[in-house]
Amino acid sequence: MKIKTLSLLVAMAASATAHANTTEPTEGVYLGVFGDYYDADWQNHRDMAGLDVEDSTGWGAEIGYRFDKFWSGRIEYADMDFDLGGISNGSLDAERYGIDGLYHFDGGPFYGLVGLKKMNLDAISDNTFANLGAGVRHHFTEHLFLNAEAAVYQGLEAGFTDVGGKISINYSFGSAGKSEAVAPAPAPVVAQAPQDSDKDGVVDSEDKCANTPMTDAVDASGCTLYETKEDKVSLLVRFPHDDATFSQQYVDDINAVAKFLKEHKNADVLIEGHASAVGDADYNQQLSERRAKNVAEKLVDMGIDSMRITTVGYGEERLKNPANTLKAHAENRRVEAHVSSKEKVKVKR
Structure with a gap:
């Protein structure tokens, strides 16, 4: 309950900042009145066993003094009305x-x-x-202002921990101070600064590229700077023994290559098919070519122009793992592709 209450009070304080104005007197006396909410949870109070003291609403008055821009102090009085629980219902006055x-x-x-x-x-x-607490001040005028604040209270004689909050209307009798009038000094004569019409840091007399966009970094001649950006994607598809059909688990990986090709119109792809060293070498050569072509056909189905796709079969010429084990053979039955794209892009200022 205390956490919810404190959160509500803090939210009230935060909302008041939407139109907060920091123009205010920096010294002097102020007076205020406030509405007060105090959330207590005093169960089995020490002086009356079984009596619970709960939350209170009330009002109060305060007088304060602003010492300077950063510090102020105040004295407050609050008239409180606690709800009771436990052995007694009703309310209890407090100060x-x-x-x-x-x-x-x-x-x-x-x-x-x-x-x-x-x-x-x-x-x-x-x-x-x-x-201990925090608050926010909102000025309606130079002297009339509202305070919204929340605080945690820790009992020193009885170990209660409570929360409370208040919203006050105050009037300040202070002032921000006055400075003696000083006659303005004559304006110095300033030489005409060189013109930089497109605001790129290069004066017009040396700018060879007028009206360069404000977002572009420029060279010494005022022209847009470019850099080469490289982007790339790789593909690895594995196949069962003596089979050119790939599993559905690789469709997302193939689709990633298709997406890359659609985003980089200047890039083409070389699809390399491979086989393990099990069986006849000529047969493995043909098997690796079929594997590469099956992946290529899937890319075409995903919207990639076949003219941008090249396939090649290496059979068992480029073994990834030369060992004669089931694990090595599984690693060698594969299709690989590596696609990269280099583009000139503007350097941002």
């Missing part, structure tokens, strides 16, 4: 008062806070809490 120190990050709308609070529960007990 909270204490002090906070605030640090305004970079002098902007976000701030962190640390403080010390005294909590008096009517007819039950009291407890001292240390609190």
Whole structure:
């Protein structure tokens, strides 16, 4: 419950930043009133066994002082109304008062806070809490502003850990300070800078390529720089013994080659068929050619022009593994392809 409550309070603070304005007084007194929510979970309270003290809503007032751009302090008073559970239902009045120190990050709308609070529960007990939190400030005008903040409270006398939040409306009586009026110095005479019409860093008098796109890097003459980019894809398809039909498991790999060829119109592919050294060499030569052609036909079915495909069979001439084992023979029954493409592309600025 405490986590959900704290998350809600933080979200409220974050939403207030959408129109946050950092123009504000950097010193002076401010006064405010606030709505307060406090999520407690005090079960079997020490002074009344079986009594549970739950959450509270209330209101309060505060007075603060902004010392400078980064630091401020305040004193607060809150009138609280706790819900009760356990052996008793209903509500219980309470008061909270204490002090906070605030640090305004970079002098902007976000701030962190640390403080010390005294909590008096009517007819039950009291407890001292240390609190740590964060908030955001939104100015409607130079002097009128809203604070939204959340804090964690840690009991020092009883070990309760609570969360709370508040939204306050404040009015500042301070000011950002005034500076003495100083007569403006006469504008210095500046020599006319050389023109660079296309903003590429090369002046017009030396620019041989006018109106170069802003996204392009340029050379000393103001012309677009190019680099050669290489892209490549490889294919390996294995086959059963004495068979030129490949398994469906390789369709995605073949499709990757087809996709590469469609994206790189200047690239062609050489499909190399191979066989193991088992059996007749002439027969293995023909088998390797059929394997290469079957893969090529699959590429054509996937939309690749047959003029961009070359097949070759090497039979058992290029064994991947020369050993006379079942594993080696399985490695040698294969089709391989390696496709690469080199393109000139612009160098980005």
